[in-house]
Amino acid sequence: MKKYRNASELYDIFYRERKEDIAFYNRVLTNYKNGLDNNRIIEIGAGTGRVLLPIAEKHPDLEFHAVDVIGDEISVLEEKAKAAGLKNIITHVADINEFKPEDKFSFAFAPFRVLQHCQSVEELDKFVKSTKNLLTDNGRFTFDLFNPWIHMLVREGVVFDGNYHDEDGNTINRRVEINKRDYFKQTQNIEEYYSVNYKDGTTDKFQWLYTTGYFFKDTASLILEKNDLTVQNLYGQFNCAPFGQTEYKENPGDLIFDCIKKRKERE
Numbered sequence: 640m641k642k643y644r645n646a647s648e649l650y651d652i653f654y655r656e657r658k659e660d661i662a663f664y665n666r667v668l669t670n671y672k673n674g675l676d677n678n679r680i681i682e683i684g685a686g687t688g689r690v691l692l693p694i695a696e697k698h699p700d701l702e703f704h705a706v707d708v709i710g711d712e713i714s715v716l717e718e719k720a721k722a723a724g725l726k727n728i729i730t731h732v733a734d735i736n737e738f739k740p741e742d743k744f745s746f747a748f749a750p751f752r753v754l755q756h757c758q759s760v761e762e763l764d765k766f767v768k769s770t771k772n773l774l775t776d777n778g779r780f781t782f783d784l785f786n787p788w789i790h791m792l793v794r795e796g797v798v799f800d801g802n803y804h805d806e807d808g809n810t811i812n813r814r815v816e817i818n819k820r821d822y823f824k825q826t827q828n829i830e831e832y833y834s835v836n837y838k839d840g841t842t843d844k845f846q847w848l849y850t851t852g853y854f855f856k857d858t859a860s861l862i863l864e865k866n867d868l869t870v871q872n873l874y875g876q877f878n879c880a881p882f883g884q885t886e887y888k889e890n891p892g893d894l895i896f897d898c899i900k901k902r903k904e905r906e
């Protein structure tokens with residue numbers, strides 16, 4: 640029997656094993672919790688709540704706002720939050736650049752390369768500025784990008800093709816292609832194709848096509864600085880290894896920025 644209505648409903652199956660970033664963001668929030676200006680937390684690009692839900696469950700005293708521009712993603716998040724009985728999550732379908740909340744947030748986070756949906760430095764600047772404007776005076780912003788890996792940037796075509804199984808025993812093939820790299824704009828088209836083979840022999844097909852940018856450390860650092868966000872920690876891995884202090888060879892690591900808003904009097 641057919642089970643899935645859209646690509647968003649498959650997302651969590653593909654990232655079942657991705658847990659390290661959840662632990663990282665929870666660790667950062669827990670470390671800063673006592674010093675936060677208020678109890679309002681925002682995840683930007685919250686998707687299906689893969690990261691938000693386990694963290695919100697651990698902090699019932701905090702109010703979590705989940706913002707995503709894709710309604711199908713937020714619908715999955717809402718269904719999961721309801722099933723888990725979580726009462727401290729408020730959802731918004733919005734582009735962060737258009738989002739106008741009633742109050743500011745003391746902590747914003749954007750896990751799993753959300754800011755790479757910016758396709759130029761100008762778009763990155765706008766996204767960071769919008770985020771800064773959502774923060775309280777001592778607000779914090781933590782997010783990750785991939786560390787652009789020279790070897791990967793030359794690859795085109797199929798970069799992944801593999802099968803997953805859901806809890807009902809249906810098989811999902813996921814094929815990811817990277818095409819139309821633009822080395823001047825520093826963008827790439829990502830095409831994700833999903834084929835669901837249900838146990839009863841029926842099938843479904845979904846796709847998710849999008850363009851992402853990629854940003855090197857110094858570009859992102861300068862954009863943050865320009866927007867009055869001081870980078871207090873720059874990690875290269877979710878185990879908090881500082882950026883640049885790990886082996887690069889087969890694993891370029893991530894760019895994980897942990898920032899605090901500059902105080903007005905210090906500007």
Ligand SMILES: C[S@@+](CC[C@H](N)C(=O)[O-])C[C@H]1O[C@@H](n2cnc3c(N)ncnc32)[C@H](O)[C@@H]1O
Nearest residue numbers: 684685686689707708709734735750751753756
């Ligand atoms: C790779 S997913 C990450 C989802 C989730 N944070 C996670 O870790 O699983 C990136 C998400 O960012 C959202 N996104 C990208 N640009 C956005 C924007 N300007 N405003 C709101 N959401 C955005 C996308 O719709 C997508 O759901």
